Amino acid sequence: MSTSEMRRVTAINNGTVIDHIPAGSALSVLRMLGISDDRASPISLVMNVPSSKHGRKDIIKVEDRELTQDELDRLALIAPKASVAIIRSYAVAEKREVTIGKELLNVARCTYSNCITNNSREPLDHRLNVVKTDPLELRCRYCGRSQNMKELINNLI
C-alpha cells in the first residue's frame, strides 16, 4: 500500500487489513466473512482506490479481530489475489496468504436450482470441487455443474 493510499484511512492498532480486493467487492467480502455492521469495533472500508497492480481495488481494515486462515481461505471466492496483514500494536505482525484447496466445504450452496443440495432440508455438506484456480472454476460435487461465480456470492452460507 502506498503512503497516499494509507492516508485514506487511519492506521489500526490491532486487527486485520485485507488489501488488493477487486474494486467493488469489499461489501461482499464483509458479508462473506460474517462481519456485520453491529460489531463494537470499527471497520474501515476503502473502495475504488487506484492500484498499480489491478487498476482499481478495495481495502478493508477490521479492528480488534484477527481473521483465521479458514476465514481467509473463503476469500478466494471473491478476492483470490488479496493480501492480508495481521496488525498488532500498529505493526504488521504476520502476513497471510489467501489459498484455496481442492474443495470448498459448506462455504456456498450450489448455484444450480435443480441440484439436490438446494432442498434446504437435505442434511449433507455443501461441497464444491475446485477444478481450476486461475480463473477460479468450481463444480458442485453432487450435480457436477460449473458454478456461476456471480450468483455464488449470493449463495454464501
Next chain:
Amino acid sequence: MDGDLITMDDMTNEEIVSLLDDAERLLPVAHGEEFLPLLQGKLLANMFFEPSTRTRMSFETAMKRLGGDVVNLGDVKSSSAVKGETLYDTMRMVDGYCDIAALRHPRQGAAQYAADACYIPIMNGGDGAGHHPTQTLLDLFTIRQAHGRLDGLTVALVGDLRYGRTVHSLSHALARFDCELIFISPNQLSMPTEIVSDLTESGSKITETDDLYSAIPDVDVIYMTRIQKERFPDDDEYAKVAGIYKLTAADLTAAKGEMIVMHPLPRVDEISPDVDATRHARYFEQAFNGVVARMALMCKLLGVDIPGGAA
C-alpha cells in the same frame, strides 16, 4: 470402480470393456435359456422417484434372472417423499433394507448424494438432466455388438442434447474411446457448454450443427433422442422445437450399410415406424441389452464373479 456407479467417470476404459465382456457372457441368462443364480439372496432396491419403464423393469429383470429379488419404492405419490422426507433419510432406510440400489430422481446430483448417504452400492438410473451411466453401458454394448469395436467410430447424437442425460453420459464415454462426435440439435437444446469444453479440452473431435440430414452418410451411429416435454419450463418453449427431427427410412438410403440407429426410448415421432424394418434399426435390441448390462454391473458392484471370465 469405487463401489458405486454415478457417472461414467467412475469406470476406467478397461473396466468398461471388461464389464461388456461380462455382459456378453450373460446373454443366454438374460434370454432365459440358462438359469444362473449368481445373486441369490441379494435384494435390489428400485428407487424410482420419476417415471420409468425400461430402466426400472430391466433392473428388476436383471436381478430376478440372476436369482435375486427386488423391492420397489412404488408410486412416489404414496411414498414418504410426499410427506417431506428427505432423500437422505429415505436412502438411509434403504441402506438397511437392501444390498444394492438403483436410483432415479428428478434432481440432479441425487445419485451422488445417495451414495454419500449409504454404504450399499448405488447405481445412478438418471438424475435430473445429469447422468445416466447404466444407459451408457447398454448403449456401448449395443454399439460394440454392431460394429465389433468401440474405438474410432463416428457417432451423431441428435435431438435434446441439453436436457437429455443419456447423451451426456454417452458422449463422455465415446470420447474416451476416440470416437468422433457430431452434436446435432436446435440451438436452444445444444450440449451444455461444460460438457463441450471438457470434451474439447481432452482432445476429442467435436462438431456442433443443427443439420441431421447432411451428417447421415458419414456416421456409424445415429443416436436419436426425444425432445423431453417434461424438462421445459413452459409449453411455448417446447412447441418451438417439438418434432424438429423426424428420421424416416427414406432418409437412410444415403447411410453406410452397417450404420445403426439407436434411441433410448420412449420415442415420440423422431423415428418413423418405417425405420423399424430397416437393417439400421437397433433400438429394441438396445432396450433388451439393458438387462445384460445391468446384470453385469450388479455382479461387479456386489463382488460376484461371472463364470467364464478372465482369472
